[in-house]
Amino acid sequence: MKWEGDRQSDNVEDRRGGGGGGGRFGGLGGKSVGIGTLVIALIGSAFFGIDPSVFLGGGEPVPVQQGPQGPAAAPANDRETQFVKTTLAYTEDVWQQIFKEQGAQYQPARLVLFEQATDTACGTGRSATGPFYCPADRQVYIDLSFFRLMQQRFKVEGEFAQAYVIAHEVGHHVQNLLGVSGQVHNAQQRASEKEGNALSVRLELQADCFAGVWANRTNQREQILEKGDVETALAAATAIGDDALQRQSQGQVVPDSFTHGSSAQRVRWFTRGLDSGKVEQCNTFDARQL
Structure with a gap:
């Protein structure tokens, strides 16, 4: 992947070496309805052809809530950190352009680098969870040891x-x-465990498709892809499919307990976004077959 020398994002916070936190990880913060909800409804309608009233009925963005934070260490400037900052900048450029095409303004996420554990507005984030996004503070959390894993x-x-x-x-x-995530969360509150898992799978597969859209658009802008790059991404999608993880950890596959999708599904939706570069191709919630 060719990325050296490109713009690096300023929206990266380095907490490595800082304090951890207590509390329970998981859950979403409180929701509020405001004028931004109407903008979201119109964006959703433009992207997916969905009636705006669907979004106005719920699923508004979660207001930003800053969780308590430990002391931050001095930010590192090693190659791995520079790579993360550059990749985040790529996402900012792509999604800013996509939102602009729909007459909207993209609000970038912040990315937090941490080790072992850190406080978030969703509770305590831990390395064992893997990389995650907290809707309550609109931040992505990554312990870079996951890449070594x-x-x-x-x-x-x-x-x-x-x-x-x-x-x-x-x-x-x-x-x-x-x-979208708010709508799914609301629906899960009224659903059975099996139905809730199925909704989670569709949410995760859509994020995979969005990652494919990002890869397509970024490569058009920056020509980042080198020989073998796509294959490594597909290998990653395959490795973290629910069926692959269950087979490795427990020796059997239980589809009703899937929350992220099978290896084949994850590869299929990432590839769909990568091939098309179009967000409207990522509507997993209307797809009859995942």
């Missing part, structure tokens, strides 16, 4: 595979801005 446990190497992970989490931020 990808290499050691899943035999997935390459910076583009790592960029796919970041782009997937930023995809969740886009879903939050569009009101």
Whole structure:
């Protein structure tokens, strides 16, 4: 992946070496309805052809809530940190352009680098969780040891595979801005566990598709892809499919417990976004077959 020398984002906070936090990880912060909800409804309508009233009925973005933070260490400037900052900048440029095409303004996510544990507005984030997005503070959290885990446990190497992970989490931020994640969360409160898991799968696969859209658009702008890059991203998507993880950890696959989608599904939706470069191709919620 060719990225050296390109713009780096200022929206990266380095908490490595700082304090952790207590509390329970998980859950969403409170919601509020404001004038921004109407903008989100119109964006959702333009992207997916969805009746704006669907978004106005719920799923508005979560207001930003800053969780308590420990003391921050001096930001590192090693190659890995520069890569993360550059990848985040790529996501900012792509989503800013996509939102602009719909007459809207993109609000970038912040990305927090941490080690072991850190406070978030969603509770305590831990390395064992893997990279995650907290809707309540609109921040992506990553312990970079996850990338080494990808290499050691899943035999997935390459910076583009790592960029796919970041782009997937930023995809969740886009879903939050569009009101999609809020709608899913509201629906899950009324659903059975099996139905709730199925909704989660569709949300995750859409984030995979958004990551594919990002890759398509970024490569058009910056020509970042090198030989073998796409294959590494597909290998990452395959390795973290629910069926692959369950088979590895428990020796059997239980589809009703899937929350992220099978390996084949994750590859299919990432590829769909990558091939098309179009957000409207990522409406997993209307798809009859995932």
